[in-house]
Amino acid sequence: MLDPFGKKARELLKEFEDINSFLEIIPTYLDINLALERVKWLKNGAIPEYILNANDWKDLMGFYALLGALAFSPYGFEMELVKEANLKIYLTRIEKTKNFEELSISIEPVADNEIPQRDLTIIEKRLYSEISPEDREKITLKYKVKLKDFLSLNEGSLKDVYIRNGYAYLNRSQLIELWEKSFEKNLERAVNLLYELRDELPQYYIQLYNRLSEIAREHFKKRLEGVGRTTAQPLRFDLFPPCIKIALGGVPSGLRNYAITVLLTSFLSYARICPNPPSKNVRIKDCIKDLSIIEKEILPVIIEAGNRCSPPLFEDQPNEIKNIWYHLGFGYTSKPKLEDSGTSTWYFPPNCSKIKVNAPQLCKPDKDCKYIKNPLTYYLRKLYLESKKESQGEDRNE
Numbered sequence: 001m002l003d004p005f006g007k008k009a010r011e012l013l014k015e016f017e018d019i020n021s022f023l024e025i026i027p028t029y030l031d032i033n034l035a036l037e038r039v040k041w042l043k044n045g046a047i048p049e050y051i052l053n054a055n056d057w058k059d060l061m062g063f064y065a066l067l068g069a070l071a072f073s074p075y076g077f078e079m080e081l082v083k084e085a086n087l088k089i090y091l092t093r094i095e096k097t098k099n100f101e102e103l104s105i106s107i108e109p110v111a112d113n114e115i116p117q118r119d120l121t122i123i124e125k126r127l128y129s130e131i132s133p134e135d136r137e138k139i140t141l142k143y144k145v146k147l148k149d150f151l152s153l154n155e156g157s158l159k160d161v162y163i164r165n166g167y168a169y170l171n172r173s174q175l176i177e178l179w180e181k182s183f184e185k186n187l188e189r190a191v192n193l194l195y196e197l198r199d200e201l202p203q204y205y206i207q208l209y210n211r212l213s214e215i216a217r218e219h220f221k222k223r224l225e226g227v228g229r230t231t232a233q234p235l236r237f238d239l240f241p242p243c244i245k246i247a248l249g250g251v252p253s254g255l256r257n258y259a260i261t262v263l264l265t266s267f268l269s270y271a272r273i274c275p276n277p278p279s280k281n282v283r284i285k286d287c288i289k290d291l292s293i294i295e296k297e298i299l300p301v302i303i304e305a306g307n308r309c310s311p312p313l314f315e316d317q318p319n320e321i322k323n324i325w326y327h328l329g330f331g332y333t334s335k336p337k338l339e340d341s342g343t344s345t346w347y348f349p350p351n352c353s354k355i356k357v358n359a360p361q362l363c364k365p366d367k368d369c370k371y372i373k374n375p376l377t378y379y380l381r382k383l384y385l386e387s388k389k390e391s392q393g394e395d396r397n398e
C-alpha cells in the first residue's frame with residue numbers, strides 16, 4: 001500500500017460501514033505491541049522489512065490503530081511520532097514505484113507536445129547534453145495536477161512550479177513533495193474526525209495511546225524538556241480561534257448567553273484546565289486540586305467578556321453566574337466547592353457545525369479553521385505548531 005488515504009485504501013475500507021466499524025475490529029487482529037512496532041523502529045533508524053512488505057490489510061490496520069490512539073490527544077508529540085514514522089514508511093515505498101495512481105492526489109499524465117517546446121527547453125534543460133538520463137528523468141514534467149487541488153495542498157512559493165491552463169506540472173520529486181503535504185493534511189483530518197468519536201472507541205486505543213505516549217516522550221525527550229506539551233498551561237489568547245476572540249470582545253443581546261455561558265465558559269475551562277481530556281466525561285475535580293485557577297484565571301475573563309456585551313450580561317442577568325458554574329459541572333450555584341464538581345455535566349465546547357447553526361455571527365473562519373471541527377482542537381493545533389516552531393528555533397541556535 002502506497003497511501004493509507006489513497007484510492008486503494010478507500011476501496012478496501014468500503015467493506016466497513018464507517019471508520020468506527022473498522023477501528024472496532026482492529027483489536028481482534030492486531031496486538032498492541034505489534035501496532036507499536038510501526039513507530040518503535042525510529043529509534044534504530046531502519047524500517048523492518050516485514051513492515052515495508054506488509055500486505056494491504058495489515059498495513060491499513062497498523063496505521064489506523066495508531067490513528068485511533070491519537071484520538072485521545074490529537075495534537076501532541078504522539079501525533080508527530082506517528083506522522084514521522086509512517087511518512088517514512090510510505091515514502092520508502094513511493095520512492096520505489098513508478099505508478100502513482102493509487103495516491104490520494106488526482107494526477108493526470110502529461111501528453112506529448114502538451115508543453116510548448118520553448119518552455120521545455122528552459123525547464124527540462126533540453127539543450128544540456130551533459131545531463132545524465134537519470135538526472136533528466138528527475139526534471140521531466142511528467143505529471144499534472146489541477147491547479148485548485150495543487151493550491152489547496154501547497155501553501156509555499158510557486159516560483160519553481162510550471163503552471164499552464166489551470167494545471168500545475170510537476171516532476172517526480174515535486175509530486176512526491178506534494179504527496180507528503182497531502183499525507184500530513186489527511187492525517188490531521190482523520191485524527192480530528194476520530195477525536196469526535198473517542199468516547200466510542202474500545203479500551204484498546206487508550207492503552208495503545210498510553211504506550212505510544214511513553215515512546216513519544218522518549219523520542220522527543222529534548223524538546224519536551226524545552227517547551228513542554230499540550231497539557232494544562234497558562235492561556236495563550238493570541239492562539240484562540242476567531243469565534244472565541246469574537247465572544248471575548250462582547251456580543252449583542254441575542255447572542256450573549258450562547259457566546260459567554262456556553263461557548264466561552266466551556267472553551268476557556270477546557271483550554272486552561274484540561275486541553276486534552278481523555279473522554280468527554282471528565283470532571284474538573286479530576287484535573288485540579290482547588291478552584292483558584294477557575295476563580296483567578298477563568299471567571300475574570302468570562303466576566304469581563306460578559307461586561308463587554310451590550311447590554312452587559314451580568315448586570316442584566318446576575319443569576320447567569322450560577323449558570324456558568326452549572327456549565328462547569330458544579331450544579332446551579334453561586335458558592336461552588338471542588339467536591340461538587342460532577343453535580344452537572346462539564347460542558348465540552350460545541351463543535352464548529354453547531355456554532356455555525358446556533359450562532360453564525362460568531363463563526364468567521366480563518367485559514368486554520370479548515371483543519372479542525374472544534375474550537376478546542378483549533379487551539380491545540382496552534383499550541384502544537386507554536387511549540388514546534390520554538391523548538392526548531394532552539395535547534396538552529398544550538
Ligand code: SF4
Pocket residue numbers: 241242243244351352355356362363364365366369373374375378
Ligand atoms: S470554524 Fe470553528 S473554530 Fe473556526 S471560527 Fe468557526 S466555529 Fe470557530
